Amino acid sequence: xxxxxxxxxxxxxxxxxxxxxxxxxxxxxxxxxxxxxxxxxxxxxxxxxxxxxxxxxxxxxxxxxxxx
Amino acid sequence: xxxxxxxxxxxxxxxxxxxxxxxxxxxxxxxxxxxxxxxxxxxxxxxxxxxxxxxxxxxxxxxxxxxxxxxxxxxxxxxxxxxxxxxxxxxxxxxxxxxxxxxxxxxxxxxxxxxxxxxxxxxxxxxxxxxxxxxxxxxxxxxxxxxxxxxxxxxxxxxxxxxxxxxxxxxxxxxxxxxxxxxxxxxxxxxxxxxxxxxxxxx
Numbered sequence: 001x002x003x004x005x006x007x008x009x010x011x012x013x014x015x016x017x018x019x020x021x022x023x024x025x026x027x028x029x030x031x032x033x034x035x036x037x038x039x040x041x042x043x044x045x046x047x048x049x050x051x052x053x054x055x056x057x058x059x060x061x062x063x064x065x066x067x068x
Numbered sequence: 069x070x071x072x073x074x075x076x077x078x079x080x081x082x083x084x085x086x087x088x089x090x091x092x093x094x095x096x097x098x099x100x101x102x103x104x105x106x107x108x109x110x111x112x113x114x115x116x117x118x119x120x121x122x123x124x125x126x127x128x129x130x131x132x133x134x135x136x137x138x139x140x141x142x143x144x145x146x147x148x149x150x151x152x153x154x155x156x157x158x159x160x161x162x163x164x165x166x167x168x169x170x171x172x173x174x175x176x177x178x179x180x181x182x183x184x185x186x187x188x189x190x191x192x193x194x195x196x197x198x199x200x201x202x203x204x205x206x207x208x209x210x211x212x213x214x215x216x217x218x219x220x221x222x223x224x225x226x227x228x229x230x231x232x233x234x235x236x237x238x239x240x241x242x243x244x245x246x247x248x249x250x251x252x253x254x255x256x257x258x259x260x261x262x263x264x265x266x267x268x269x270x271x
Contacts, residue, residue, distance in 0.1 A: 024139050029211035032270040041210050 002061040006034045008052045023047055076129040083121050090115030105173055109165045116161040123154045145205040152198035160191035192252055199259075211270075218266045223258035227251060 009019050009030075016034070020027040025044065032038035039060075040048065049056045069077075091112065099111035130146050167184045170176065176184070202208060203216045231251055237243035 021139075024142065026142075026209045026212055028267070028270070029209060032211060035271070037270045038211055038214070044210060 001039050002036055003059050005059060022051060072134055079125055083118055086118050087116060105169060109169050112165040113162050116158060119158055120154055123150045126150045141207055142209060145202060145207045149198055149202040153195060156191050156194035156198055163188050163191055215266055219259055219263045222262045222266060223255055226258050227255045
């Protein structure tokens with residue numbers, strides 16, 4: 001799923017490892033989520049949203065799935 | 069592959085090679101048929117002790133990865149898994165040595181042989197349980213769990229496929245008999261081999 005995680009992370013100047021540590025997940029998960037190859041679980045999506053003080057739908061974009 | 073990971077894999081392989089060499093040496097130079105049954109079994113079990121070195125080795129690797137500092141909560145299941153795996157593997161060696169030596173030395177009743185066969189397989193069940201319980205542990209990183217689950221599916225599917233091929237080879241082309249317990253070894257081997265490929269799909 002497309003998402004703005006990489007942008008949000010860059011804005012805060014966090015490395016993937018740093019973000020992983022803040023979310024208590026592996027760095028590989030962050031990488032896989034950023035490239036859109038892995039969709040996080042709902043609890044993790046909420047955790048990400050909370051960390052960046054925004055809503056899940058503002059970070060993750062499922063439109064290309066709905067549209068097709 | 070990072071230098072850190074390479075160093076870890078080399079050490080891991082080193083432990084396994086040390087185990088194999090010590091077992092071989094015990095059979096060649098140490099244990100004699102004239103020894104009492106229990107002593108000869110112990111002679112084969114002692115060289116398996118280095119297997120336990122895998123536990124601190126993996127712990128150290130997981131706790132000090134330069135690319136990834138795992139929290140205590142994340143490290144705990146990995147530690148549990150390694151301890152379970154180490155103990156199961158060691159018990160497997162112990163039970164196997166006792167059974168094989170008994171089969172070689174004594175004329176056992178069929179009932180005893182049946183019980184021995186089941187007992188020898190039990191630690192393998194424990195190893196399979198250790199892997200599954202790690203995979204189902206909610207404290208393990210969810211992405212990691214997904215990778216492991218996919219690896220299990222791929223490894224099991226390939227194992228079924230290979231054993232099916234071999235089964236027909238045995239029937240059609242008189243291929244050598246494939247002992248069924250090797251299926252577990254093939255499965256675990258494939259489980260290790262397919263993981264990097266499964267991981268690559270998410271990079």
